[in-house]
Amino acid sequence: MTRWGMVIDLKKCVGCYACVVACKQEHFLPPNVFWNRVMVSEVGEFPTVRKLVYPVLCNQCKDAICLDVCPSNATFKREDGIVIIDADKCTGCQYCIIACPYQQRTFLDNAKIGYFSKQGLTEVEKLGKLLYPLQSGTTVKCNFCLERIDYGLSNGLRPGVDREATPACVNICMTKARHFGDFDDPDSNVSRLIRQRKAHRLHEEWATNPSVYYLD
Amino acid sequence: MKLYNWMVQYTPQTIWIEKKGLLVWLSMVAGLLGGGVYLFALFFGLKFTMLIGWLIVLLLKGGLHLFHTEHPVRLWRMLLNIKSSWISRGLIFTFGFVLFGLVNILISTLLPEFDVIILIFRILSGICAFGVLLYSGFTLNFIRSIPFWNVAVLPFLFMLWGLILGTGLLPIIEYQLVPISQILNTNLWLFISMLLLLVLYICTESYRGESDRKSLMYLASGVNIYILSLAFLFTMVSLIMCALMLTGLISVQYINMLILFIFDLLSVLGLSYLIMKAGIYNSVLPPRICEIYRLQ
Numbered sequence: 001m002t003r004w005g006m007v008i009d010l011k012k013c014v015g016c017y018a019c020v021v022a023c024k025q026e027h028f029l030p031p032n033v034f035w036n037r038v039m040v041s042e043v044g045e046f047p048t049v050r051k052l053v054y055p056v057l058c059n060q061c062k063d064a065i066c067l068d069v070c071p072s073n074a075t076f077k078r079e080d081g082i083v084i085i086d087a088d089k090c091t092g093c094q095y096c097i098i099a100c101p102y103q104q105r106t107f108l109d110n111a112k113i114g115y116f117s118k119q120g121l122t123e124v125e126k127l128g129k130l131l132y133p134l135q136s137g138t139t140v141k142c143n144f145c146l147e148r149i150d151y152g153l154s155n156g157l158r159p160g161v162d163r164e165a166t167p168a169c170v171n172i173c174m175t176k177a178r179h180f181g182d183f184d185d186p187d188s189n190v191s192r193l194i195r196q197r198k199a200h201r202l203h204e205e206w207a208t209n210p211s212v213y214y215l216d
Numbered sequence: 217m218k219l220y221n222w223m224v225q226y227t228p229q230t231i232w233i234e235k236k237g238l239l240v241w242l243s244m245v246a247g248l249l250g251g252g253v254y255l256f257a258l259f260f261g262l263k264f265t266m267l268i269g270w271l272i273v274l275l276l277k278g279g280l281h282l283f284h285t286e287h288p289v290r291l292w293r294m295l296l297n298i299k300s301s302w303i304s305r306g307l308i309f310t311f312g313f314v315l316f317g318l319v320n321i322l323i324s325t326l327l328p329e330f331d332v333i334i335l336i337f338r339i340l341s342g343i344c345a346f347g348v349l350l351y352s353g354f355t356l357n358f359i360r361s362i363p364f365w366n367v368a369v370l371p372f373l374f375m376l377w378g379l380i381l382g383t384g385l386l387p388i389i390e391y392q393l394v395p396i397s398q399i400l401n402t403n404l405w406l407f408i409s410m411l412l413l414l415v416l417y418i419c420t421e422s423y424r425g426e427s428d429r430k431s432l433m434y435l436a437s438g439v440n441i442y443i444l445s446l447a448f449l450f451t452m453v454s455l456i457m458c459a460l461m462l463t464g465l466i467s468v469q470y471i472n473m474l475i476l477f478i479f480d481l482l483s484v485l486g487l488s489y490l491i492m493k494a495g496i497y498n499s500v501l502p503p504r505i506c507e508i509y510r511l512q
Contacts, residue, residue, distance in 0.1 A: 070301060
């Protein structure tokens with residue numbers, strides 16, 4: 001079996017937001033919709049200032065609560081552990097948004113809205129609507145760039161190793177803070193990192209079994 | 217520098233209680249009202265009131281759900297996950313109630329000689345009406361991310377509200393046909409049970425965790441404190457009116473019963489609104505990180 005997951009090295013992340021931009025570009029996300037967020041802040045006073053950076057995205061939980069609450073089975077988990085939403089089945093009840101303890105789901109009010117409201121959609125935005133047709137009145141969230149993973153696997157590539165098969169946020173990361181791979185493979189880069197470094201997941205006490213680890 | 221407050225702070229849910237989300241709260245209360253009055257009408261065998269309860273659930277509750285959902289034609293899909301989703305289970309109860317309730321009303325009106333069939337449909341529609349009363353509480357109770365809702369008493373609190381509304385509305389519709397003292401007695405005991413459950417709920421919440429305490433604090437801040445005061449006032453007025461009418465200090469008249477129902481309704485609306493409003497999420501980031509931010 002395969003279980004795709006991500007490891008984020010908090011010591012390497014500089015909070016450049018490249019992953020946020022890459023994600024928005026990859027999925028042609030409309031304004032105010034983020035599948036990838038980075039919280040950046042500074043604590044302390046000179047000369048003991050410390051920068052705190054925390055990237056957050058959908059945890060693709062193994063025991064996802066959003067999966068249980070979805071009344072229409074629009075949210076489902078693939079065999080490789082990625083939790084996705086079938087927009088054609090989503091009724092827009094927003095129960096999953098309330099139930100997600102990590103608050104990583106967004107309700108898409110208007111998928112047709114563009115970045116430059118007065119001049120209509122740009123050519124790139126029009127292309128985006130064709131390539132990545134998001135539906136208004138449905139819930140959206142990070143899907144680990146599953147189209148890249150599927151494309152890569154069907155062409156004999158390895159997600160997490162070959163760029164074409166790896167999520168956009170991992171590819172773009174200039175400090176190599178993000179790593180992607182198979183948690184079920186003990187020899188994968190992510191499994192090795194978890195073993196070697198002190199890794200933690202967000203709120204393990206909620207028993208959701210997230211697929212995103214953080215390295216301190 | 218960007219700081220997402222919801223990642224480090226306790227943030228109230230707004231999706232089901234603000235803007236279009238208000239429809240969810242109203243549909244929950246409509247379900248309690250319709251289901252509650254139907255159950256009591258079933259007990260006293262009042263067909264017209266059964267019809268009123270059935271219509272409230274079908275038109276008011278169903279209509280509000282339809283207005284809330286972004287894709288009404290996909291509503292049938294919400295019946296597909298009864299294995300784990302309380303919305304699915306609730307809709308099964310609602311659809312069952314609409315179906316069995318209608319058959320019950322039709323058969324008992326048109327074919328009163330079919331006793332056994334009427335009894336079967338009475339039992340089925342009664343079970344579904346009970347499900348309609350209970351499921352709203354379970355829908356909230358299932359959400360682990362909001363600790364204030366994730367408590368066992370919530371479904372029973374919703375059920376009691378439904379029964380209170382049922383006893384309140386019944387004499388308004390069929391004043392001449394129902395035993396008023398029995399209804400008032402039931403209303404009084406339901407109110408006392410509800411208050412005890414509410415006290416138990418608040419006491420438990422006060423020591424369960426930081427997020428629960430924040431929820432209670434949130435109830436006692438801003439505009440919420442006024443709504444809370446009003447809801448408490450309406451509850452106490454209902455309770456006292458009920459007791460005074462039972463003891464004969466206030467005469468039992470239609471207008472008094474109407475006033476009692478209005479206070480019942482306002483009390484339930486206020487209390488349920490506050491419970492929806494006080495649903496507060498835990499912070500997303502680990503507590504040690506959040507602590508650093510909060511100290512700034």
